[in-house]
Amino acid sequence: MQKKLIALAVAGLASSAAFAQSNVQIFGTLRPSYDFVSMKNAAGTKTNSISAMNSNSSTIGFQGSEELGNGLKAIFRLEYNVDFVNDTSGIGGTGTQDMYVGFANSSWGSIKFGALNNVEKTMFASYDPFAFSIGDYNNIFTQGVDSRNNQAAYYESPEWNGFKFAASYALDGVKDSKTTPEKNAAKSSIGANYTWGGLQLTAAYSEGNVVNGTDQKSQRYGAAYTFASTKTKLFGVMGVDKAFKNQGSGTGDWKTYMVGVVQPVTSNIDVMADYIKASDNDKADTGAKNYNLGAKYSFSKRTNVQALYSYMKNDTNAAFNFDSKDAYGGATFAGGKGSAFSVRMQHNF
16 A cells, blocks of 8 residues: 555656646747849949848747746747758857746746847837848838847836836946946847737837947837728838947938838738838938838748838938848948849748
């Protein structure tokens, strides 16, 4: 009898230990595209014609959680970029996405520690219908104050009647009072999001320092509305950057704008368009315009194909470029133009 009781006790302990272990999920997104790009200089002469396959920041990752009791759980995530269309990089060869460990609770939210996108970048990710493609709004927009932060902490609240907020703080370097000027790369970001019916309102603010002591400040304001009857989504984003170097075009105060629409045609087909503009900074004729038009066919919730046309026009002293820097970084000239056609497949797993 004692042997049976001991065996039952051991079995019970073993099952409890198994239940307490973290559950690990493998996930990722693969988004290869064929991109065809034509570049012209300010005089209208073609300077380059590029055909390439791009992995568009495809990723693979691992995430999981462990129930700790009383509604508290431990959480973790490790996500790596993977350039799977070339055999030279491998996992992690092209950088990482969010990597963290932390705690979560349905009552007070979550806190994460690691290398993380800041609040500004995270909250505005849903506004861009052409994200991770040659029409990404980062063709024109900056991403806030160094939107990828090392040595970071990120707090996110639960949602209260459609409202939620978040705050992040990153050391992103070592404070060194012996350097001149003093090196202090600390960066912070806060933001809030509100949804009610088809309405979404978002605002975020970031600030920080760079090694040369220059303060950087960034603001984003966004609004979107989805009509219940037609499912038409209208959206707009405005950005304000101060003392911020914007893709090689200078420093100073910047304003950037994006307006667009997503229109479902059938249950499987969406048509999308947006217009993105950068104003001048502290130097004249340093703005640019970017037009994007595309369509997406969804085979399922996880798999789709997208076709996209993008046109870029720089002012005389600007040299903005398509965001797919794997193949096209630095290919435009000041005052130049660029046009691109892209076909991209995306699969989430």
